[in-house]
Amino acid sequence: MSVAVLYSSEHSAWVRYERPRAIFVARRHEEVPALLAHLEAEVEKGGLHAVGFLAYEAGRAFDPAMPRACCGDFPLAWFGLFESPATISLGPSKPGHALDWVSELDAGAHGRALERIRGYLARGETYQVNFTHRLRARFDMDPWDFFGRFVSRQPSPHAAFLDTADFALCSASPEMFFERDGEEIWSRPMKGTAPRGRWREEDEALARGLAVSEKERAENVMIVDMVRNDLGRICLPGSVHVPELFRAERYPTLWQLTSLVRGRTRESTAQVMAALFPAASITGAPKVRTMSIIEELEISPRRIYTGCIGVISPGRKARFNVAIRTVLVEKSLGMAEYGVGGGIVWDSDPGAEFRETRIKARVLADPEPEFSLLETMRWARGEGIFLLDEHLLRLEESAAYFGFRFDQKALREALLREISAACGMEGVLRLTMDVAGVWSIEHRPLPGPSPCRVSLALSAVDAADPFLFHKTTRRAVYDQARAQVAGVDDVLLWNGRGEVTESTIANLVVELDGELLTPSLACGLLPGTMRARLLQEGRIREDVVLVDDLPRCTRLWLINSVRGWRECVLAGPVPGSA
Template identity: 40%
Template sequence: MTVLSAQLPVAAAFPAPVQVAASWRGREGLAFLDSSMRSGEQGRSMIAVEPESILRGRLMEDADGLKRLLKERKGEPGGLFGWVGFDGAFVFGVYDRTYVFDHARQVWCGEAPELGGGGDDETEGGLEGRLKFGPLMEKSDFCGRVERALEYIAAGDIYQVNLSYPWEAMWPEGRDAWGFYERLRAVSPAPHSAFYDLDGVQICCASPECFLTMEGRRVVTRPIKGTRPRGADAASDWSQAADLLASPKERAELVMITDLLRNDLGRVCEFGSVKVSGLCELERYAQVQHLVSTVEGELRPEVDHVEALLQCFPGGSISGAPKKRALEIIGELEPNPRGIYTGAMGYFGFDGTSQFNIVIRTAWVQGDRMRFYTGAGIVADSVPEREWEETQHKAAGLLKAAERF
């Protein structure tokens, strides 16, 4: 691969990250962390391709192997790119080179790639209407499960639990998922998006939620709770935002999860270093708007990034509180294993940086099916029908991408 000189404005000589990723589709192990929506120091997109090897295991049992590898290759270029499913099963590609683009400065950092020879437009004719998603759970069934969760809350077992269900569509034979990802990022851009073609799975992710960002010993998490659709015009949009900001139920839910994540970070951070630097702030995306908090701290010297992920996994915003009992109830009330949904996707860098999102607003292809999930957080004053409506709002971006596919 030809490597161009770095640190020049992209407009002057270099393609944008999404152009590079598109031109490299079809190459083995393509990993594209697409952060073009973010700003400032966090606005970096990353691309890796052709892994040396693929690591598979379970986070609880095989974390030590990941730690050893990261220690052995500390300071080298590249890293481990992949995901951890909700059940802890992980897949990571081991890459010896990573291409990083800084969106704030509009430069490739270190090395800048050329466009590859792939990415020719695929034939779109005859596909209209072929990608039809449908929920694999009826409204009445979901509402019944919400009622059962409310009984657990009333009995004092839990304070909050996240319940979800899958959607599925037949996948057109002979197609790769990059075209779907391009449409998804167009209709539902998000700050923690990603595309993976790794280990026989193609993943299209438009996640708005940061699970863990780690640089050296600094760690940040940004849980999301509370959802309203975007309005058709400015007035209705602000009305939806005002309703979200004023909702005692939504604020209480996020405060509860913020406290849970503060406690999670407290297990791995220096005493007194964990702080809530943002609480119940409004963030808007193309299809929905959310409330978001920011919690940060400083990892203890003996805690590496793998251990931090292990101790905080899975994220509190997509499990519940108390987490252990909430996970047991999820196992009882959800008939479909979540797979990668609500796991974590991202990378461990050999340079001492790591970042993982929460895997939501994400569809993946295996075999002849594409699947995604939507869910809602259940608390004491939840109304089952409204929770169902929230899950429908969260599906909007993926369904719009399917309409355009």
């Protein structure tokens, strides 16, 4: 039984189509236009929904000048006619194992292909080539379970799932191909990528850098012009416009640069598809010649990758994604395939372009275990919550970073109610908040003063881990560091560059050469609320503190908002000490 699941912007929910009345498949180019026209007629006549896809290689169906590419046994087009869908909830994703993905291209082969592209660019045959390749893995799990984990890793309003007897499609595409509602039609081409930062300021700086990058803007505007031109073929004169240019969109593993192109059309959806397909963002410019170059250089067919998946609905409505971030599961072979690529222009750096394909493949990693944001706050009768504004600001920034819902006003009121109703004169509030913005508050006694002996951790932390910069319930790094060292009260962490970062529960301040220093945030540590206050007041200064500097430090303190300043003694061997 064929099943399709799409995210519906109209319902703001997942919808499930099942038990199709009929299935239509095209395996030859000349069959595709008639199939689309027939589907559209059936949709309007019978109030049905046509859900399915076009493979990238279907492009020649609409323009005989495009290369006669073949995608083997995979259909050029597949659509089912369904009754109205049911709204569903995906629910929590089921655990699974990581797949062993193998690339068909290594960095060397990728670089050699880019050199050939530079030749075409030098001769003026193309201005940009979207060069791609495939990753493959053995696949031995339920495609639906895989899809659940996949979209939890990269939530997207353009995600889609299609399960047939022969294959399954699991798409977490962030890119809209086009959407129409009656005469209104719009497209949001995506061109330009940057990695996510580790904390708010770094993350926002990378987003700003993407939005102002001359290279990324030039590539984006080139694609926008192609989309404007394609829409101009089927839109009413003067109706095509660009209301939004160069918007940086945030996803869990990367930033993407998008623009919005709108117009008005009276043409059928089949005619719209003929004018627009394949999407300009995944071919290059000019489209037809560049597709011939792609056909020459890419070593395997794209099939669903960079095609489109979507639905044609009654009332002249349609919505399709660009099938990137999409896994094709071939059931009979027990194999999965995933495409990655990027736009290549004259000044593209081969190493950077290959690294970008690795960034785009990060979504294939299994999702991190679910976690909550965490804050621990000291309160006292008559004094309120110490550094409440700083705690709420940090929580707000982490919520924005991870995409958690957050109502600061409501939470502030709840915290103040908690301490007004609490017994005793002082204590600690432990707050956890999940992705839906639902919080839980626990009361704990305030820990008393105690001696503090610390030792260096036995292994380095990874300064690239974004979870080091946010206070969450995901604490395995800290728990493991504590478990490896016995006989001390806490452990000092350090990174692969030999830079001290923090302890497992507090920030670090050292006295070195007469100055009070705290390790720099970029070393890989939590931006503590008390640390922030002391930096703001100028009482401490941020700098790199090396493990080798510790023997020269005259005093050490652990600081946090619950215990304040705790002077500590470094136990065990210290590098550089005699």
